[in-house]
Amino acid sequence: MTAAGEAAGPLAGVRVVELAGIGPGPFAAMTLADLGADVVRVDRPGGPGLAVPPEYDITNRNKRSVVLDLKEPAGSGTALRLVERADVLVEGYRPGVAERLGLGPDACLARNPRLVYGRMTGWGQHGPLAPRAGHDIGYIAVTGALGMTGPAEGPPVAPANLLGDYAGGSLYLVIGVLAALQHARATGAGQVVDAAIVDGTSHLTAMIRALLAAGSWRDRREANLLDGGCPFYGTYATADGGYMAVGALEPKFYAEFIRILGLAGEAPPREDPAAWGALREAVAARFASRTRAEWTEEFTGSDACVAPVLSLTEAPGHPHLAARGTFVERDGITQPAPAPRFSATPTAVTRPPARPGAHTAEVARDWDLPELSPARAGGEQTAP
Numbered sequence: 001m002t003a004a005g006e007a008a009g010p011l012a013g014v015r016v017v018e019l020a021g022i023g024p025g026p027f028a029a030m031t032l033a034d035l036g037a038d039v040v041r042v043d044r045p046g047g048p049g050l051a052v053p054p055e056y057d058i059t060n061r062n063k064r065s066v067v068l069d070l071k072e073p074a075g076s077g078t079a080l081r082l083v084e085r086a087d088v089l090v091e092g093y094r095p096g097v098a099e100r101l102g103l104g105p106d107a108c109l110a111r112n113p114r115l116v117y118g119r120m121t122g123w124g125q126h127g128p129l130a131p132r133a134g135h136d137i138g139y140i141a142v143t144g145a146l147g148m149t150g151p152a153e154g155p156p157v158a159p160a161n162l163l164g165d166y167a168g169g170s171l172y173l174v175i176g177v178l179a180a181l182q183h184a185r186a187t188g189a190g191q192v193v194d195a196a197i198v199d200g201t202s203h204l205t206a207m208i209r210a211l212l213a214a215g216s217w218r219d220r221r222e223a224n225l226l227d228g229g230c231p232f233y234g235t236y237a238t239a240d241g242g243y244m245a246v247g248a249l250e251p252k253f254y255a256e257f258i259r260i261l262g263l264a265g266e267a268p269p270r271e272d273p274a275a276w277g278a279l280r281e282a283v284a285a286r287f288a289s290r291t292r293a294e295w296t297e298e299f300t301g302s303d304a305c306v307a308p309v310l311s312l313t314e315a316p317g318h319p320h321l322a323a324r325g326t327f328v329e330r331d332g333i334t335q336p337a338p339a340p341r342f343s344a345t346p347t348a349v350t351r352p353p354a355r356p357g358a359h360t361a362e363v364a365r366d367w368d369l370p371e372l373s374p375a376r377a378g379g380e381q382t383a384p
Contacts, residue, residue, distance in 0.1 A: 116193060261283065
């Protein structure tokens with residue numbers, strides 16, 4: 001953090017106010033913090049109600065925290081003073097909530113016309129479902145993305161909350177904030193970024209929709225090149241109950257795959273979809289004959305596009321990820337390192353997860369806000 005003498009990343013010097021929430025908003029703010037922004041999280045008295053102990057919540061790493069009761073005039077007033085000094089605000093309330101707290105876009109932009117006001121929601125700021133509650137699985141359900149997952153004869157399978165909350169939500173908010181920040185610095189004019197998970201997730205399906213329009217994608221599960229319908233793009237069980245992932249799409253990679261698998265010269269033709277069933281059976285039988293570790297060793301160093309399916313606890317130990325430092329350990333927590341990487345402005349995990357209210361004195365000093373009192377629940381902060 002620039003304010004604490006720990007500058008790291010291309011966003012060093014950018015100030016962000018995060019109004020505490022759960023899910024995609026905190027992840028977006030963490031990403032900005034990982035990139036070097038000075039993120040001050042405004043926590044509420046009593047915490048967010050999420051059953052993750054603060055010391056383990058790595059979505060709050062690289063941030064600082066103050067506690068303000070935004071339902072009280074003194075608390076919201078102090079938050080506005082933070083906004084005056086900020087480049088970016090991130091909030092993830094339902095539409096209208098920030099306005100009721102006196103912290104909506106109009107109030108904040110009146111105080112700071114250069115502000116980038118980032119709004120993170122599932123349904124967006126308008127539309128029939130905008131005021132309704134929701135979660136990742138519902139958002140990706142209506143976009144068609146969830147309907148592409150899972151086996152043909154079974155139900156769709158939710159990919160945790162990675163696809164909607166984080167890919168379709170958080171990362172689109174970050175893109176929007178960075179674009180709006182560039183515009184604000186060029187013109188002096190801030191703006192509102194409306195990042196809706198339904199919009200971002202729909203955007204992610206662009207290539208699939210192109211294939212659908214071209215007649216190259218069937219609108220059902222496990223019937224296409226990339227959804228498990230193709231026998232050389234999918235997963236296979238091994239003798240010990242593990243799985244191997246196969247992505248041998250191109251002919252030259254497929255030839256290497258079949259050779260190592262021991263099916264060269266006897267595998268059904270890959271060019272004939274009518275033979276895909278027989279090909280899948282042959283590949284499955286080969287994988288079932290050996291363990292995951294044995295197949296991993298066989299395919300290591302090849303261009304067959306085959307990899308072991310690892311668990312969350314196994315992943316940090318993978319030789320490639322370990323060599324790249326894809327995971328780091330900080331304060332006893334194994335966690336993903338900041339991404340992407342930068343040659344001139346490297347990023348780092350510089351702070352552990354922010355404990356609510358732990359940085360009040362630092363923020364008061366570094367943001368030149370002496371009226372920010374020690375963090376206390378109850379809204380005892382001094383109003384502007």
